[in-house]
Amino acid sequence: MLDRIEFLLTEAITAxxxxxLMSFAAISTLAxxxxxxxxxxxVLIRMNAAAEDLSGRFEMRVWLRDGVSKQQISxxxxxxxxxxxxxxxxxxxxxxxxxxxxxxxxEVAYFDNPFPDSFKVILADISLGPEVESKIKALPRVDxxxxxxxxxxxxxxxxxxxxxxxxxxxxxxxxxxxxLIYNAIRMNILARWREVRIMELVGAxxxxxxxxxxxxxMLQGLLGGFTASLLIFAAQQAVAEQLKAVLMTAALPRxxxxxxxxxxxxxxxxxxxxxxxxxxxxxxxxxxGV
Amino acid sequence: xxxxxxxxxxxxxxxxxxxxEYVYALRGVSLTIARGEFVFLMGQTGTGKSTLLKLLxxxxxxxxxxxxxxxxxxxxxxxxxxxxLRREMGIVxxxxxxxxxxxxxxxVAYAMRAIGATRREVRRRVPEILERVxxxxxxxxxxxxxxxxxxxxxAIGRALINNPPLLLADEPTGNxxxxxxxxIMEILMELNRRGTTVIVATHDQMVVExxxxxxxxxxxxxxxxxxTPSDVSAEAITQHVTAGWDDxxxxxxxxxILEPEPPEEFEGPIPLDEEDLEPEVPPHA
Ligand SMILES: Nc1ncnc2c1ncn2[C@@H]1O[C@H](COP(=O)(O)OP(=O)(O)O)[C@@H](O)[C@H]1O
Ligand SMILES: [Mg+2]
Numbered sequence: 001m002l003d004r005i006e007f008l009l010t011e012a013i014t015a016x017x018x019x020x021l022m023s024f025a026a027i028s029t030l031a032x033x034x035x036x037x038x039x040x041x042x043v044l045i046r047m048n049a050a051a052e053d054l055s056g057r058f059e060m061r062v063w064l065r066d067g068v069s070k071q072q073i074s075x076x077x078x079x080x081x082x083x084x085x086x087x088x089x090x091x092x093x094x095x096x097x098x099x100x101x102x103x104x105x106x107e108v109a110y111f112d113n114p115f116p117d118s119f120k121v122i123l124a125d126i127s128l129g130p131e132v133e134s135k136i137k138a139l140p141r142v143d144x145x146x147x148x149x150x151x152x153x154x155x156x157x158x159x160x161x162x163x164x165x166x167x168x169x170x171x172x173x174x175x176x177x178x179x180l181i182y183n184a185i186r187m188n189i190l191a192r193w194r195e196v197r198i199m200e201l202v203g204a205x206x207x208x209x210x211x212x213x214x215x216x217x218m219l220q221g222l223l224g225g226f227t228a229s230l231l232i233f234a235a236q237q238a239v240a241e242q243l244k245a246v247l248m249t250a251a252l253p254r255x256x257x258x259x260x261x262x263x264x265x266x267x268x269x270x271x272x273x274x275x276x277x278x279x280x281x282x283x284x285x286x287x288x289g290v
Numbered sequence: 291x292x293x294x295x296x297x298x299x300x301x302x303x304x305x306x307x308x309x310x311e312y313v314y315a316l317r318g319v320s321l322t323i324a325r326g327e328f329v330f331l332m333g334q335t336g337t338g339k340s341t342l343l344k345l346l347x348x349x350x351x352x353x354x355x356x357x358x359x360x361x362x363x364x365x366x367x368x369x370x371x372x373x374x375l376r377r378e379m380g381i382v383x384x385x386x387x388x389x390x391x392x393x394x395x396x397x398v399a400y401a402m403r404a405i406g407a408t409r410r411e412v413r414r415r416v417p418e419i420l421e422r423v424x425x426x427x428x429x430x431x432x433x434x435x436x437x438x439x440x441x442x443x444x445a446i447g448r449a450l451i452n453n454p455p456l457l458l459a460d461e462p463t464g465n466x467x468x469x470x471x472x473x474i475m476e477i478l479m480e481l482n483r484r485g486t487t488v489i490v491a492t493h494d495q496m497v498v499e500x501x502x503x504x505x506x507x508x509x510x511x512x513x514x515x516x517x518t519p520s521d522v523s524a525e526a527i528t529q530h531v532t533a534g535w536d537d538x539x540x541x542x543x544x545x546x547i548l549e550p551e552p553p554e555e556f557e558g559p560i561p562l563d564e565e566d567l568e569p570e571v572p573p574h575a
Contacts, residue, residue, distance in 0.1 A: 198401055198404070201381050204373060206370065208406070
């Protein structure tokens with residue numbers, strides 16, 4: 001068994017070394033494709049996490065008209081909580097708001113409290129912001145709704161754009177690298193026609209003939225995935241250095257390099273295996289020549 | 291000639307092979323070869339000898355008619371069973387098909403590994419196989435360092451890895467001078483003496499005449515004659531042919547193949563050094 005694996009693997013590596021230029025093209029293109037997809041995927045994950053952290057800021061302030069009663073306030077609270085996309089609605093009594101304001105700017109203490117009662121509304125889903133806003137506005141005794149709409153929309157658009165870019169460019173490169181792997185394997189089948197012919201002559205099983213080529217594709221995929229992981233790691237380190245210098249804040253969270261190696265390496269293996277499987281399935285018509 | 295369809299025969303039954311609308315390679319060949327026979331398929335180039343062999347290796351399917359190998363119809367064998375079929379025979383291709391970057395030993399070892407032999411089995415069997423085809427002393431040579439005859443012997447050795455009961459050789463003497471041709475024929479005869487059925491396609495009149503074996507003559511995709519010499523015993527012929535083959539060959543004993551020959555002497559008497567190094571010499575007339 002081990003003997004068998006060794007033979008097949010040796011065949012695959014020999015084939016790849018003999019055709020190293022083609023293998024290099026396939027591996028590097030796949031690496032760039034996975035770098036873009038994996039890297040942007042990582043950025044998106046980080047941005048989502050950041051957006052969640054910022055969810056405190058993605059809150060709405062709902063100002064009520066003057067002179068609403070306790071009874072009415074609890075009714076409004078129930079109404080707001082019933083709106084889809086609202087995670088939480090907390091009553092901020094006008095006295096408390098005033099106290100906070102005085103703490104910030106003690107000079108205003110000589111005036112009367114100008115604040116009405118209000119609600120802090122935290123959204124469950126920031127994309128529903130405008131909808132929630134208009135529904136709350138339609139409630140009776142609501143005076144105004146305030147929220148950081150522009151920032152929310154900017155974040156959202158940026159993330160949508162990045163998502164689009166990642167899918168488009170990464171997808172394009174994935175297709176290209178797939179074609180390159182397919183091509184590399186096809187060329188290797190042609191380059192190794194002597195070996196293939198001898199194996200056919202002596203009655204080697206079809207899998208013995210094909211597996212080395214599929215292994216070769218998987219190996220290319222693995223190397224592409226590993227290279228992509230290291231590229232992303234390097235890029236992340238560079239960005240972290242820059243941020244540290246500019247913002248003087250703590251470093252970004254540690255990049256999960258082990259996870260990246262496993263995920264991207266695994267994706268590469270599956271992808272490379274698939275492309276080379278297609279390549280060996282296509283018969284190479286050639287005469288065995290008794 | 292009726293064809294007994296027993297498991298002791300190879301039977302071609304009214305076989306036709308059409309490569310395309312107009313190209314007929316075989317036009318209805320019926321032929322029976324018994325287990326243990328030594329048969330020459332003889333004829334000009336293009337008469338269908340290779341096609342006949344390819345029917346047995348299942349590189350070609352019959353357009354009509356039946357091909358039976360030891361009683362089993364192989365014309366309709368599904369593609370996935372072809373590797374197993376090929377492991378039941380030794381195939382010596384016309385062009386040797388050696389791997390140029392592998393040594394003699396590695397060439398045979400590679401083929402063995404490809405059919406699933408372990409490293410141990412390879413270590414045990416390859417030297418033995420190389421001895422059987424008298425090329426053990428050149429185990430470390432690369433194919434381009436060998437004469438045509440030596441390359442042919444390696445190709446025969448590789449065909450023996452499956453211990454096949456049937457050996458198919460296509461023009462094994464095609465590029466060889468008479469002395470080397472004789473070496474190859476000796477090896478094939480020795481295999482035949484040990485029980486292997488041997489089928490040789492050739493257009494080499496001289497080889498065929500001196501061997502005194504069954505000769506199936508082909509012409510235009512048909513068998514035109516089938517002659518089995520019955521009056522002379524194989525041993526007698528061997529001695530006769532050996533003696534008369536080439537005056538420069540050392541005299542052989544009863545079983546020349548069984549006698550290990552020192553490599554230097556073996557190569558020594560053949561005065562064609564340049565040609566030894568050049569396997570591409572055109573076939574003699
Ligand atoms: N793969 C092929 N495709 C088309 N025609 C072929 C093919 N192989 C052989 N032929 C033709 O079939 C005929 C018999 O060929 P072959 O069996 O190789 O003869 P031989 O071995 O006696 O020289 C020839 O006319 C040859 O041109
Ligand atoms: Mg031929």
